[in-house]
Amino acid sequence: MNEPSNAAPLIEVSGLMKNFGTAQVLKGVDLTIPRGSVTGLLGKNGSGKSTLLKCLLGLLKPSSGKATILGEEPWHLSTEAKAQLGYVAQEVSLYAWMRVRQIIEYTAAFYPTWNHDLALELARRWELPTEDRVGPMSQGQQQKLALILALGHEPDLLILDEPVASLDPSARREFLSTLLEVTRDENRTVLFSTHITTDLERVADHVAVLQEGKIVYHDELDDLKDSVKRLRVTSESDLPSSFRVANSLRAEVSGKHALVAVVEVGPTLVEEIESRWQASVTVEDLSLEEIFLEMHGDA
Amino acid sequence: MVNPSIQFEVHPSSGVPIYRQLMDQVRAMIASGQLADGDLLPSVRQMADELQVNMMTVSKAWSRLEVEGVLERVRGTGMRVTSGVASGPLKERKADLKPLVEPMVTRGQQLGLTDGQILDVVKSVLKERKR
Numbered sequence: 001m002n003e004p005s006n007a008a009p010l011i012e013v014s015g016l017m018k019n020f021g022t023a024q025v026l027k028g029v030d031l032t033i034p035r036g037s038v039t040g041l042l043g044k045n046g047s048g049k050s051t052l053l054k055c056l057l058g059l060l061k062p063s064s065g066k067a068t069i070l071g072e073e074p075w076h077l078s079t080e081a082k083a084q085l086g087y088v089a090q091e092v093s094l095y096a097w098m099r100v101r102q103i104i105e106y107t108a109a110f111y112p113t114w115n116h117d118l119a120l121e122l123a124r125r126w127e128l129p130t131e132d133r134v135g136p137m138s139q140g141q142q143q144k145l146a147l148i149l150a151l152g153h154e155p156d157l158l159i160l161d162e163p164v165a166s167l168d169p170s171a172r173r174e175f176l177s178t179l180l181e182v183t184r185d186e187n188r189t190v191l192f193s194t195h196i197t198t199d200l201e202r203v204a205d206h207v208a209v210l211q212e213g214k215i216v217y218h219d220e221l222d223d224l225k226d227s228v229k230r231l232r233v234t235s236e237s238d239l240p241s242s243f244r245v246a247n248s249l250r251a252e253v254s255g256k257h258a259l260v261a262v263v264e265v266g267p268t269l270v271e272e273i274e275s276r277w278q279a280s281v282t283v284e285d286l287s288l289e290e291i292f293l294e295m296h297g298d299a
Numbered sequence: 300m301v302n303p304s305i306q307f308e309v310h311p312s313s314g315v316p317i318y319r320q321l322m323d324q325v326r327a328m329i330a331s332g333q334l335a336d337g338d339l340l341p342s343v344r345q346m347a348d349e350l351q352v353n354m355m356t357v358s359k360a361w362s363r364l365e366v367e368g369v370l371e372r373v374r375g376t377g378m379r380v381t382s383g384v385a386s387g388p389l390k391e392r393k394a395d396l397k398p399l400v401e402p403m404v405t406r407g408q409q410l411g412l413t414d415g416q417i418l419d420v421v422k423s424v425l426k427e428r429k430r
Binding site (some may be wrong): 033037176177180183184197198201202204205221222225226280282284285286287288289290 | 311312313314315317318319325344347351352353354355356359402405
């Protein structure tokens, strides 16, 4: 990646595989997460996002391959490394009978360093009254509380598994804005998974696409949008079935017209197509959702 | 002073990266006179707060406009609009304009206009600008 950082990456994964019985979920994942980045891990349901995050957190043991997180092997993570790590699971389960204040104090007791002022300040800012009980709180509020509990020890690395999947649209918007606030700290690295492209677009600066157990794309979100384009080709006569464009994700040919999604529109590509197929070409921008669908071949 | 009348808006789900949307809006505001030479732009943090986007996105837009000579960094205050006339080699500035002209020419041909007629339209727009 083109990250100007010389610090060691916080997460490094190579050739990571994970099987459950005969089911191969991760089929050789390669991924490097640079320090200070906010990465959205994007994949369909069942693509292996949770499995990958759990392997990184040491909650699952990889079948083979290599992974390091904060410079250590996840399965044997030291207490020091755990103290730099915050995690919000997909299913938030908190003690329903506790009050917000109590659950913060309870969680604080597990950590050698805990910024109590920060936890209370976040509870105030995110409108969680400290005397309220956890049980009756909405899912959105519980999600925010889980985030406070994951941030109180001021971790360098924050991992969230589908943090907004269970929220309604307005709670989702609100949670994403809290997440934006969390990413303000330039020293903090955030990795979150989602299957909803719009969740990613405001928050993330990097995107990693997990498809059938492999990372098929990982770069800056802006670069992805800048490089993947759709070409609308119109020829003077019918295009032959042999019509091909280099670096294309998908091509749809019908008569004189063709729609082609290409990974990299080089400066000469358009001219090449125009002269080779006697066609005119227009270049269209694609939203992340469209790019995602093109990558999965079901646009 | 930050000009209070300026309003940015972003569409995160657009195919145009957010940083480019911001750059385009700054350029458009300068072109339309909403932003004048010496005006200050909101800080990266303010913009990120207001538009609910990643701070890196805003800072990328601001620094690219700085490289282009549209903005200049003022120590401790933020970004200021410079004279608005882009510098750089003429060839580059022309190359910059080309992708905007291409769709216009295509549309003109679709409308059955001749080369001369397309140029007439461009000339009339230029003429209106001068008034």
